[in-house]
Amino acid sequence: MNYWLLKTEPDEYSLDDLRSEPSGQARWDGIRNYQARNLLRDAVQQGDQVLIYHSQCRPVGVAGTAEVVRAGYPDPAQFDPQSHYFDARASQEAPRWYCIDIRFVSAFPHTVTLADIKSEPALEDMVLRRQGRLSVQPVSPQEWRHVHAMAGGGK
DNA sequence: GCCAACGTTGGC
């Protein structure tokens, strides 16, 4: 079982949106970056736990957690000409982009902000601090526990 | 809105 961090802009799709899904889960699609794609396709597994990170907002940071309910599969949006995420270079035989399904697990009592993370020596190796733009990032078990402790409770 | 960092594209 592995840990990940997924980035989202809450104006587009927030942790609360995930919590409100009638089905209790959502497709995490629209990832159009090769490094992130490779993680979704090859590494993220059902049962993995994820931190949900809100960017381009106030406060920027980790808002809560979710769980992977379906491992990587070809992102249907790449085949849909109506979609913003359509990619003419992709085909059913050779999909270019992948997505996963996740379900809401928890909202933190308060957001663990980027400033919090940057000021915490135990988190100095978090990918977030070195490669801020990567939208799917690995998180170590130690980092996972530490972020939870900073969130003020929970596991 | 600005700007730095970084990813992608395309000419050669």
Added chain:
DNA sequence: GCCAACGTTGGC
């Protein structure tokens, strides 16, 4: 395969 130009992300 290199590298310049360009586009995008994302913090502030």
